[in-house]
Amino acid sequence: MAGAKTVPMLDLKREYEYMKDEVNDAIERCLKHQKWILGPEVKELEERVALYIGAKHCIGVSSGTDALVIALRALAIKLKGQEYFDRADHVITTPFTFTATGDAILRSGATPVFVDIDPLTYNIDPVQIDEYVAQHPRVVGIIPVHLYGGPCDMGEIMEIAGRYGLFVVEDTAQAFGGTWQGKKLGSIGTVGAFSFFPSKNLGGFGDGGMTCTDDDEIAELTRMLLKHGGKDKYDVDHIGYNGRLDTLQAAILLAKLAYIDELNERRRRVSEIYGAGLCGISGIALPTDSTQPQTPQQPSLPDGHVFHQYTLRIGSGKRDMIKKVLKDKGISTTVYYPVPLHKMKVFGEGRSVRAAELRRAEEASATVLSLPIEPLQEADETAYVVETLKGCFGK
Secondary structure (H helix, E strand, O other): OOOOOOEOOOOHHHHHHHOHHHHHHHHHHHHHHOOOEOOHHHHHHHHHHHHHHOOOEEEEEOOHHHHHHHHHHHHHHHHHOOOOOOOOOEEEEOOOOOHHHHHHHHHOOOEEEEOOEOOOOOOEOHHHHHHHHHHOOOEEEEEOEOHHHOOOOHHHHHHHHHHHOOEEEEEOOOOOOOEEOOEEOOOOOOEEEEEOOOOOOOOOOOOOEEEEEOOHHHHHHHHHHOEOOOOEOOEOOOOOOEOEOEHHHHHHHHHHHOOHHHHHHHHHHHHHHHHHHHOOOOOEEOOOOOOOOOEOOEOOOOOOOOOOOEEEEEOOOOHHHHHHHHHHOOEOOEOOOOOOHHHOHHHOOOOOEEOOOOHHHHHHHHHEEEEOOOOOOOHHHHHHHHHHHHHHOOO
């Protein structure tokens, strides 16, 4: 292929140009009405997402992190009748995720319990959840993370939660529009938490987030907590936050919501090109679905995956070298995530519990590499990434 290209991880300018008229019109409407705090676009976005997700209540908040924190705080108030969980309350999650997932558990007063991952999907392993819960009665809930846009095994997780009376908060920050057996992710657990950070599949022009639930009491508590803790901000009931979703962000997200299914499908098409071009190369493990049989000639596209990231596993200690070669060729890549949560200082000093050795998460941190997956990526750009990566393996 003649001439080196530059292939970014994500090109937000390209996406803006693709939907510029709708986004500009949405911003213009806000400039005209000047209702910047909880303006009409916030309510409209909540209603539109509720219809799309299939949830009774969707509530805009200031970030994906706040979505998790406020969801857990609302659960503590409902389930325990107190502002925060206790350190004796254990919440199970994965160590292979962004720090906000575990940090939200700490901020809710509970103790994070890290359970290892499925080596194929990188998501939390339900078998290990079950093993830990069976032996530890202090567990109150589970936070599965739909990592890279791929669904956790929500059937198994919800069965375990039902058997032991646990809540489930779905961390759906990377998986807006994804599904599990036909159900939209974020609508299956007790609460779904979403991020609208600019790089997400549905992203704004700044921070934003949302919680979704069918529980009327959780919804009411959430609306109180995000507005300083009360129905009346001058006479509050709980320790709250200034956690509202900005009207301007809601307006932009409304414009972009109309494109979400199209752009998610474009991400899947890019992933198909990657899969077809890279399958069968020794030393590369492609994204896969642990529920489906795999062959080198016919890689199975994970069902319900919306490919927030297209993440390979590169063995034999070659990941960092290959990352550098691709960078030199103009191809951006990222490691999500280089340090598992249980290795971070913030989760040390008795603040968290390891359910096991967590070797799979540690191996993933040392071997994963995410390729560019811009939904408007041109076919020749994707082909350039494939050919360059194949060249690293002598193909």
